[in-house]
Amino acid sequence: MAHPTEAVYLHDSSLRTLTTEIVSYQPISSLSEDEKSLAKNVDPDDSAITTRQTILYPQGGGQPSDTGSIALADQEPSFVVSLVRKTSDGRIIHFGKLNNADSASFVEGQSVVQRVDSARRDYHSRLHTGGHILGVAMQILMPDLKEVKANHAPREACLEYEGLLYNDHKPSIQAKVDELVQQDLSVAVSWLEDGAAANGGKFGDGPVRIVSIGGLDQTPCGGTHVERTGLVGPITIRKITRKGGVSKISYEVAETF
Ligand SMILES: [Zn+2]
Structure with a gap:
């Protein structure tokens, strides 16, 4: 080995x-x-x-x-x-x-x-792409907020941001996420040969895999995704919670779509 x-x-x-x-x-x-x-x-x-x-x-x-x-x-x-x-x-x-x-x-x-196991993979890919869609929605709605953590596991899926978000933010986040799914945007995977040179060291050395939702973001990611946002199906923003100055936006997608 x-x-x-x-x-x-x-x-x-x-x-x-x-x-x-x-x-x-x-x-x-x-x-x-x-x-x-x-x-x-x-x-x-x-x-x-x-x-x-x-x-x-x-x-x-x-x-x-x-x-x-x-x-x-x-x-x-x-x-x-x-x-x-x-x-x-x-x-x-x-x-x-x-x-x-x-x-x-x-x-x-x-x-x-x-x-x-195809059903499990498909569900995980839809959950992962759903997380990226939520990330793009947040980037559009609140561009100054810094994402600090992401989880795309069933029943635990969430993005975490520095700063305070409340349930009052839920309707606008839900609406933006719905819009991005509705638009059926491409989910493109590409490679940056030298992540450091291309992004001032932000993505580290060597080749970096980049996932982009409709060209709206450039997210370094090694995960699996569906090919278009419409294939995720409806994304539900479940709740927004806060702990130690970090806000967690929990989301889910239907297990099958
Ligand atoms: Zn990812």
Whole structure:
């Protein structure tokens, strides 16, 4: 387990199956302490697979992990992936277990087929794009307010801003968000070759992935998105709460649309 995993979802998040190759397959108990610490809420008797490439999104950037499966190319039973995490050196680990005790094992170099649980991915992508739409709405309505945190997980989705916002702000935020969904704007993913040079160091060194809602913003982001704002469906601004000078705007999207 040495080379970074090629994160195919960054370049094509529409892929739901991919044929790739096993790099490693091992019990969680044989991982390093750092790697084990990534396997939160995973059965310690489960295993860990890394592959040359992956289409499965690892938890991060406020977006929860994908689930899915990995199977030998020409065979059923498969490895059920319950959690995907990225290591600090860029390897993406799929945690899970074989769905049948008699299943064949995996060895380095074997060809395998990955599958993403589509309904879960679609919901997460719509929630994530919904968060960016809310961010654009806030940028239009209150351009001086600084966004400090974003979460795009089901039932926890929110953006946080420095400063005080109240429920009185809700109707105007809701109306702007509705308008941006109604306009069915494009959600474009592009790459800045040198984030530092292009933005005065704001986005850090090296290539930076930029997501833009209808050209209205330039948000560095590694998450998965739907292709147009209309595909998010209705976004509901749930509530606005305050804590220590930071305001949290909670939102949700319908689980299916
Ligand atoms: Zn994002």
